[in-house]
Amino acid sequence: MKLERVELRRIDIPLSTPFRTSLGLELNRDILLLRADTSEGPGWGECVAMPEPGYSEEYLDGAAEIIRRFLLPAVAALDELTPARAAAAMAAFPGHPMAKATVEMAVMDAWLRARRTSYADHLGAVRTVVDCGVSVGIADTIGLLIAEVSGYVDQGYRRIKLKIEPGWDLEPVRAIRERFPDIALQADANAAYTLADARHLAALDAFDLVMLEQPLGSGDLRDHAALARMLRTPICLDESITSARAATDAIGLGACAIVNIKAGRVGGYLEARRIHDVCVAHSVPVWCGGMLETGLGQAANLALAALPGFTLPADIVPSERYFATDVTAPIRMSEGRIAVPGGPGLGLEPMLEVVEGYTTDVVTVTG
Ligand code: OSB
Numbered sequence: 001m002k003l004e005r006v007e008l009r010r011i012d013i014p015l016s017t018p019f020r021t022s023l024g025l026e027l028n029r030d031i032l033l034l035r036a037d038t039s040e041g042p043g044w045g046e047c048v049a050m051p052e053p054g055y056s057e058e059y060l061d062g063a064a065e066i067i068r069r070f071l072l073p074a075v076a077a078l079d080e081l082t083p084a085r086a087a088a089a090m091a092a093f094p095g096h097p098m099a100k101a102t103v104e105m106a107v108m109d110a111w112l113r114a115r116r117t118s119y120a121d122h123l124g125a126v127r128t129v130v131d132c133g134v135s136v137g138i139a140d141t142i143g144l145l146i147a148e149v150s151g152y153v154d155q156g157y158r159r160i161k162l163k164i165e166p167g168w169d170l171e172p173v174r175a176i177r178e179r180f181p182d183i184a185l186q187a188d189a190n191a192a193y194t195l196a197d198a199r200h201l202a203a204l205d206a207f208d209l210v211m212l213e214q215p216l217g218s219g220d221l222r223d224h225a226a227l228a229r230m231l232r233t234p235i236c237l238d239e240s241i242t243s244a245r246a247a248t249d250a251i252g253l254g255a256c257a258i259v260n261i262k263a264g265r266v267g268g269y270l271e272a273r274r275i276h277d278v279c280v281a282h283s284v285p286v287w288c289g290g291m292l293e294t295g296l297g298q299a300a301n302l303a304l305a306a307l308p309g310f311t312l313p314a315d316i317v318p319s320e321r322y323f324a325t326d327v328t329a330p331i332r333m334s335e336g337r338i339a340v341p342g343g344p345g346l347g348l349e350p351m352l353e354v355v356e357g358y359t360t361d362v363v364t365v366t367g
């Protein structure tokens, strides 16, 4: 297989519900899609970077730039292109995992489609459905939060994750725990605290959380280990786990008991699978995180979340959670679960006229 032509397409989709975290407020989802035309047919990738750096160093314009100028020429030079060879060629450039994951995702879609194999089978999926959790943004008031969470509980989600930050932590978590004594509940701080907040965070132990996700900075592994010794609530790392190597280090240091895996954060689905393997070898449960992806990104995430070590509900949601009209046929949840696509490649295609309607910019790169 050889890469022949690539289309980098920026789309902008209004969010059906605004999403606020300790990083900022999102009203719409500005996304970079990558269509790779290869000698064996097309494939699609989705970049999870946000317009601004915040979650990590990467941002959309920067990702588009490194893809166009450096990653695509390295991949286009390969005569026998495979997903693993694409990843190896891109490894010559340090960093930029979300940009690399976008290219790898599209190459893998094209390569698997040509081989009539699904992402799920290729990655080693053992499940046909995935348990869904929902990530709930910071609300204006506790009353509005309770109303929003009630809606999600009624829709059947199997776990609620509350975004927290200093000033919005113990009270919202207490309110939701009191109103819903039996739900699986967890909190995500997106690195908004420091070890000096350890005693405050220990008050979360009263609310029987499944985990506290990324309380401290992404580089603060030793501080997370110190915090873990002061809390009963298990610590999960998201931003800190940038590779299988980082996962091994974090587990060895006692910095986390659970790992959130996002392919974009770690450079692609192949590295995501290696993190899964490391965690399974250490008996550390993993779950699949999300970045407000379209149906394309969610299709790949569903395949990943069907691997055996993914034993906790994913941040994988039906299309309607974020988008009135998704770019793929709508992803639907039934009894808090979503089916893993079984068709070749991602198993879902973008609806080109819908994509066209959301498009704000298109650049074509010839290999
Ligand atoms: O930390 O998991 C996170 C969204 C953007 C950036 C970081 C995170 C998130 C989410 C969204 O929590 C979860 C989802 O896609 O449903």
Ligand code: MG
Pocket: 188, 190, 213, 214, 238, 239, 260, 289
């Ligand atoms: Mg997170």
